[in-house]
Amino acid sequence: MSLTLAEAGRALASPAAYADDRRFHEALALLRRESPVHWVEAAGYNPFWAVTRHADVMEVERAHTRFLNAPRPVLGTAEYDHMNSERAAQGAALRTLVHMDDPDHRVIRAIGADWFRPRAMRALEPRVRELARRYVDRMAELGGECDFVRQVSVHFPLYVILSLLGLPETDFDRMLKLTQELFGGDDDERQRGVTLEEKLAVLLDFFAYFQELTQARRAHPTDDLASAIANARVDGEPLNDSDAASYYVIIATAGHDTTSATIAGGLRALIEHPDQLARLRADPGLMPLAVDEMIRWTTPVKEFMRTATEDCELRGVRIRKGDALLLSYPSANRDEEVFDDPFRFDVGRDPNKHLAFGFGVHYCLGAALARIEVRAFYEELLPRLESIEFAGEPQNIATTFVGGLKRLPIRYTLR
Numbered sequence: 001m002s003l004t005l006a007e008a009g010r011a012l013a014s015p016a017a018y019a020d021d022r023r024f025h026e027a028l029a030l031l032r033r034e035s036p037v038h039w040v041e042a043a044g045y046n047p048f049w050a051v052t053r054h055a056d057v058m059e060v061e062r063a064h065t066r067f068l069n070a071p072r073p074v075l076g077t078a079e080y081d082h083m084n085s086e087r088a089a090q091g092a093a094l095r096t097l098v099h100m101d102d103p104d105h106r107v108i109r110a111i112g113a114d115w116f117r118p119r120a121m122r123a124l125e126p127r128v129r130e131l132a133r134r135y136v137d138r139m140a141e142l143g144g145e146c147d148f149v150r151q152v153s154v155h156f157p158l159y160v161i162l163s164l165l166g167l168p169e170t171d172f173d174r175m176l177k178l179t180q181e182l183f184g185g186d187d188d189e190r191q192r193g194v195t196l197e198e199k200l201a202v203l204l205d206f207f208a209y210f211q212e213l214t215q216a217r218r219a220h221p222t223d224d225l226a227s228a229i230a231n232a233r234v235d236g237e238p239l240n241d242s243d244a245a246s247y248y249v250i251i252a253t254a255g256h257d258t259t260s261a262t263i264a265g266g267l268r269a270l271i272e273h274p275d276q277l278a279r280l281r282a283d284p285g286l287m288p289l290a291v292d293e294m295i296r297w298t299t300p301v302k303e304f305m306r307t308a309t310e311d312c313e314l315r316g317v318r319i320r321k322g323d324a325l326l327l328s329y330p331s332a333n334r335d336e337e338v339f340d341d342p343f344r345f346d347v348g349r350d351p352n353k354h355l356a357f358g359f360g361v362h363y364c365l366g367a368a369l370a371r372i373e374v375r376a377f378y379e380e381l382l383p384r385l386e387s388i389e390f391a392g393e394p395q396n397i398a399t400t401f402v403g404g405l406k407r408l409p410i411r412y413t414l415r
């Protein structure tokens with residue numbers, strides 16, 4: 001049955017809708033075609049404009065003083081928005097880079113920016129490659145069959161990011177659980193609890209852990225990213241505990257499920273498109289293009305939000321001061337006006353102007369690292385891979401924010 005525009009709009013506020021790739025993309029295609037800046041009223045959510053065209057997402061992101069990240073940087077229920085505004089009024093809200101605007105954003109972003117420059121990232125490459133090899137070896141140890149998500153792809157990027165932060169390997173399991181509870185928060189299987197209090201408890205766990213880390217790195221500075229954050233100065237003053245903890249939270253969370261979803265979604269795409277897998281194996285020089293195509297294809301970050309600071313127009317639609325706008329990255333990355341045959345998975349796609357890392361002043365700080373990780377993993381895996389197929393139905397996570405596969409059962413032979 002075909003969707004109405006209102007139903008298509010509401011899909012953007014329905015975690016379950018995101019888990020059904022075909023239906024979800026049908027809804028996005030309809031919005032792009034018929035109502036690219038569309039007013040959405042969905043039960044349980046404050047209303048918002050859904051922005052689904054590539055050019056419009058870029059226009060909103062470019063106008064970063066007209067469209068702010070605060071106070072509603074990601075889509076949450078009305079209850080969640082209300083709780084956040086109460087906490088903000090008490091000065092107790094989570095305040096990461098994605099919650100900030102200039103001038104604070106520029107100053108705080110600069111603290112981590114040096115760490116994430118492509119040149120600095122290249123120095124990390126041998127360590128990333130070593131970890132990638134460890135996980136391909138792990139696939140071999142698993143004896144030719146595994147759930148690739150649970151046993152491989154969630155672990156590798158977390159190891160990378162926690163090594164970068166300088167955390168001990170003994171803490172990795174705790175971090176894995178916390179990041180999944182925070183990001184997979186809409187999915188029943190990953191939820192710690194259903195109440196907002198229980199969700200908040202996850203955040204408080206994070207804060208407590210990182211507050212301790214800040215104290216430790218101030219007492220004994222090392223050369224890791226955690227020390228850079230703990231000992232950073234803004235206007236001559238150290239970051240307060242809450243801002244430092246927020247920094248760790250954004251790095252540990254943003255750097256994990258996103259890359260993991262790309263690696264798993266990329267593998268699924270290669271299994272579903274054996275011609276593309278064969279092409280990539282025959283021509284490994286395509287790897288950088290293939291990595292970006294995997295990122296476009298999976299688009300693990302489903303949305304960020306902005307709030308208008310003044311009355312204005314977008315694609316001829318009147319936006320009022322205070323209105324919220326949802327930037328739909330999966331939609332922008334299938335925009336027929338920008339991508340030649342957007343529903344074709346093409347490991348040689350060039351150009352590939354995807355917006356999976358966003359655009360403008362909030363452009364993903366970890367983009368260079370994410371590309372290195374995905375590339376290292378596939379450069380380790382493909383030369384050893386003799387055969388691969390599904391060993392069960394792949395399953396997506398139900399979430400409106402960061403998502404991808406929850407399960408990817410595979411059977412394979414490795415050299």
Ligand code: HEM
Binds near residue numbers: 097258301358363367
């Ligand atoms: C921001 C996507 C990996 C750290 C973002 C944004 C997107 C995104 C869409 C928001 C951009 C905007 O508002 O314009 C992705 C994807 C990844 C990935 C698709 C993997 C394929 C990483 C990694 C790290 C990271 C590995 C760090 C280790 C961040 C940070 C921000 C961010 C710190 C906030 C930047 C700011 O607000 O100034 N990312 N990301 N991300 N990402 Fe990533």
